[in-house]
Amino acid sequence: MNEQTGEQRSYWIETAPPGIPHPPPTADVTVDVAVVGAGIAGLSTAWEVARSGRSVAVLEAGRIAAGVTGHTTAKLTALHTLIYDRLRRTRDIEAAKLYGRSQTEAVRHAAEIVEELGIDCDWEDTAAFTYAQDTKGVGELKAEAEAARAAGLPAEFVTEAGLPFPVAGAVRVTEQAQFHPRKYLLALADDLIRQGATLYEHTRVVGLKEGEPCRLTTEAGTTVTATDVVVATHYPVFDRALLFTRLSPRRELVLAAPIPAALDPHGMFITPEQGTRSVRTAPYRDGQRLLIVTGEHFTPGTSDVEERFGRLADWATRHFGELAFTNRWATQDNDPTDSVPLVGPLHLGSRHTYVATGFGGWGMSGGIMAGRLLADLIAGRRPPWSDLYDPRRVRSAVREASAFLKHQAQVARHFVGDRLPSVAGGSVDSIAPGDGAVVRLGGRHCAVHRDTDGQLHAVDARCTHLGCLVAFNRAERAWECPCHGSRFDPAGEIVQGPATRPLEKRSLDT
Numbered sequence: 001m002n003e004q005t006g007e008q009r010s011y012w013i014e015t016a017p018p019g020i021p022h023p024p025p026t027a028d029v030t031v032d033v034a035v036v037g038a039g040i041a042g043l044s045t046a047w048e049v050a051r052s053g054r055s056v057a058v059l060e061a062g063r064i065a066a067g068v069t070g071h072t073t074a075k076l077t078a079l080h081t082l083i084y085d086r087l088r089r090t091r092d093i094e095a096a097k098l099y100g101r102s103q104t105e106a107v108r109h110a111a112e113i114v115e116e117l118g119i120d121c122d123w124e125d126t127a128a129f130t131y132a133q134d135t136k137g138v139g140e141l142k143a144e145a146e147a148a149r150a151a152g153l154p155a156e157f158v159t160e161a162g163l164p165f166p167v168a169g170a171v172r173v174t175e176q177a178q179f180h181p182r183k184y185l186l187a188l189a190d191d192l193i194r195q196g197a198t199l200y201e202h203t204r205v206v207g208l209k210e211g212e213p214c215r216l217t218t219e220a221g222t223t224v225t226a227t228d229v230v231v232a233t234h235y236p237v238f239d240r241a242l243l244f245t246r247l248s249p250r251r252e253l254v255l256a257a258p259i260p261a262a263l264d265p266h267g268m269f270i271t272p273e274q275g276t277r278s279v280r281t282a283p284y285r286d287g288q289r290l291l292i293v294t295g296e297h298f299t300p301g302t303s304d305v306e307e308r309f310g311r312l313a314d315w316a317t318r319h320f321g322e323l324a325f326t327n328r329w330a331t332q333d334n335d336p337t338d339s340v341p342l343v344g345p346l347h348l349g350s351r352h353t354y355v356a357t358g359f360g361g362w363g364m365s366g367g368i369m370a371g372r373l374l375a376d377l378i379a380g381r382r383p384p385w386s387d388l389y390d391p392r393r394v395r396s397a398v399r400e401a402s403a404f405l406k407h408q409a410q411v412a413r414h415f416v417g418d419r420l421p422s423v424a425g426g427s428v429d430s431i432a433p434g435d436g437a438v439v440r441l442g443g444r445h446c447a448v449h450r451d452t453d454g455q456l457h458a459v460d461a462r463c464t465h466l467g468c469l470v471a472f473n474r475a476e477r478a479w480e481c482p483c484h485g486s487r488f489d490p491a492g493e494i495v496q497g498p499a500t501r502p503l504e505k506r507s508l509d510t
């Protein structure tokens with residue numbers, strides 16, 4: 001518990017039922033479709049596929065809906081900050097229309113599922129806003145409102161957003177929604193079981209052999225044979241199209257505090273200003289609402305996270321008054337270099353393998369959209385937006401060059417991290433209790449953590465994904481890889497991929 005910023009625990013995980021356990025497979029499995037990853041994209045895909053009558057197995061390395069999806073802010077909207085004007089400028093209005101239609105249909109589809117299955121997931125219809133406080137941002141908001149409207153969204157430019165502070169302007173899109181993502185997904189998982197699908201938790205997939213059929217191998221050695229395989233692991237654990245060159249990992253911090261219902265701004269808000277700030281509320285006890293604020297985006301492993309939590313808390317109290325924060329957590333997103341998610345065949349030669357990734361912070365509508373799109377592709381249908389999201393799309397040097405070069409330069413820097421003085425110069429003695437650092441021991445980079453009892457724990461500092469150096473996140477007690485966002489606990493066990501192997505243990509005696 002941090003006294004200023006609350007318990008380090010996602011509110012969604014804390015307030016959803018634990019969910020029934022889904023043990024790992026004890027024998028080899030054969031199904032029509034295997035889905036790797038049980039976040040919103042994986043479970044949505046499995047649900048859509050099961051509805052079409054195919055047999056499905058879902059394989060999840062941890063617990064279902066408890067990874068990235070369990071740490072989201074759960075805004076279900078087709079308004080994605082300033083995407084429509086960007087798409088109109090970098091592609092054309094047709095691309096913006098396809099994006100708008102596919103995302104809007106995903107929001108509506110989720111509402112239909114909630115109704116059909118009678119899911120109790122704190123669903124609330126509401127409006128989404130992209131706002132600016134600085135008048136310099138008004139021009140781009142007006143352009144976004146116009147582009148979003150041209151793309152088919154019920155969008156307009158407004159100067160009053162309902163926030164407890166003045167805005168210079170905002171794009172408002174009505175008919176959007178917010179919900180409790182884990183309650184929604186646990187209900188979807190229960191329905192999957194009713195439909196005959198099988199879910200396996202604590203089942204890390206470490207191998208994929210493509211063919212007819214495809215074969216997946218789990219860490220425990222069992223095999224899953226499937227006609228089609230979907231990789232929905234957030235950052236793809238199998239990356240034969242080198243998608244890692246087109247995705248940048250980004251972490252963002254979240255704080256939650258109860259507020260009187262009278263202070264509820266009624267909506268979902270985001271601004272690209274001040275390193276992004278996002279606001280929504282959720283139902284809370286005793287007639288109060290839970291204020292959820294998000295912001296401070298940064299590359300994993302590159303920042304003083306405690307300091308950033310403090311900055312976000314200051315911002316929230318400055319705008320909403322004295323707050324007693326109950327929970328804090330962090331989201332992790334993958335930003336695609338051209339701003340459009342990568343959903344479709346896994347690589348150029350793919351016939352039966354698919355991927356869903358790169359939702360850029362909009363994984364709720366994006367994950368549901370991906371589920372429908374992938375189920376269609378597996379069934380041999382091609383929705384009108386399949387080319388827009390196709391990971392094999394021709395890359396535009398112009399629209400991607402800047403993001404691509406920036407990300408690759410950063411990866412290169414972390415890969416050759418031994419030239420960085422801050423890494424090479426550390427010593428074990430200088431590591432405070434609760435902290436960690438990368439130090440050179442016996443000519444090798446070691447990631448050393450000193451626990452609160454003073455015990456030292458050392459693991460290899462080279463990430464097992466592609467070899468970048470990890471860095472310690474003291475606030476969340478994790479080793480993080482800045483290159484593609486893998487995360488490991490202090491003992492080196494995987495918290496989040498794309499890495500599929502833990503960091504190797506090291507001795508401090510060398």
Ligand code: FES
Pocket residue numbers: 463464465466467468481482483484485486497498499
């Ligand atoms: Fe790719 Fe670490 S996540 S090198």
